[in-house]
Amino acid sequence: MSAPTETHYGVLGIGPRATPEQVERAYRHAAGLYDQDSLATYSLLDVEEREQARERVEAAYAVLRDAARRHQYDVSLGIVSPTSAPAFAPAAAVAPGPDRPPVVVLPDPVTGADLKRFRESRGITLREISTASKVGIRYLEYIEAERKEVLPAPVYLRGFVQEYARVVGLDPRPTAESYVARVVSAR
């Protein structure tokens, strides 16, 4: 079992620089892991152990999702000074660091199926991409399905694919260039 002194960050498996978006994703992963229907833990933990683990996850999430409580917690851990302001930069403004895996470049040409496969392998939903990127879910679906007849003009499409790539952890520029070049040439 995990150590009782584990920090809230440790419970969710993230670092103290995690963005709110990362906190959310890590919480959903951990909550799923200890759900009563979870395949991964039902034979590994008994009911009581699973309940305890779930409580730790909920307690961690309750603190880390709340900017003020998280700041207070960070102060108690000595990560930030009491006088500093709560810092919650959106994901876009956070430079890749130790808490975030390096961006990936998919082999050229990048297809809609490639994007979908990569997204699913990272456990990210279209709704999350939409929330983080402000690109409508319908357009994200069109991009994955390569619905050329309804995709926007290349200049907008490039931006949408860059946003998609950024959220899932792909290198935005080459991903968008490769995808758009292929789709436009096929039109």
Place this chain on the structure above:
Amino acid sequence: MSGALALALPRPVRRQIWSIGGGKGGIGKSLLAASLGWQLARLGKRVVLVDADLGGANLHTCLGLPGPSRGLGDFILRRVERLEDVVVDTPFPRLSLISGASDVLGAANINYQQKLRVLNKLRALDVDVVLIDLGAGTSHNIIDFFLISDVSLLAVVPEPTSIENGYRFIKSALYRRLRNAAPNPAVREVIDAALDPKNAHGIRTPLDLLAAVEREDANAVAPLRRELGEFHPRFVVNQVRSPADIAVGHQLVTACARHLGVRASYAGYVHYDDVVWRAVRERRLFVEKDPDSAPSQDVRQIARGLVEGETLALAW
């Protein structure tokens, strides 16, 4: 160094042994082995598939071959002297097979010396990858092949019985590895006791076991911790039907780390699709018959990832 001299020198060979285990039968392990071997060969690797499922060998059928007249059993029983003599070609370039279909080893029992001889000869084969399809269960022979592998794959399907057996497989493999590294009989005794789920020490996980060993002999725990750190199974989730099924692989990795202290990784997943079933009926490999299908693309992804040392990781 001149170009001519560079050409004259033999290229350094990095031969690797890969194995695919999975506690439970009927989860598509042999198909996975055959299709992964096919894909590696497509990537330019010289591959020999080894059917070590000595009680229920059928890798030849997955490849569309009739049962070869000679197999691994003939080598083990010294009916042939050289392992190369039981290697048969397949219809696919760079892919060959050592069958387990000779039925001489139905009980799948081979002794330690025989096992050592097989392992040494497998290492000496002139190929890039030796890919071993292990049988179901957690017998010592299966576990030993798994443990000597450079890449140890553990196939599961997203079902409770398969996952449960997968954990059992991991524990059995790890405890055997720890036992081999145990510095004295007292520690071996603790490890043996841990194999019984109702053991008197209250050991349920490898982390519990290390704590029990530490209580028994504080100096003995360091080499065991090293062994634990070097134990690195890689999950393949077969027959996924939904994103939730794909996520099971990530959850298994997290559960292994947090609750077993095992550093596992996620090699990839293969979608459930009727193209696989249809290919099996025709005794063909789905990756060859329908290379653009989702499961074929999945296997390609897994092969590439393993060759390039990449695993699936969550995006944070």
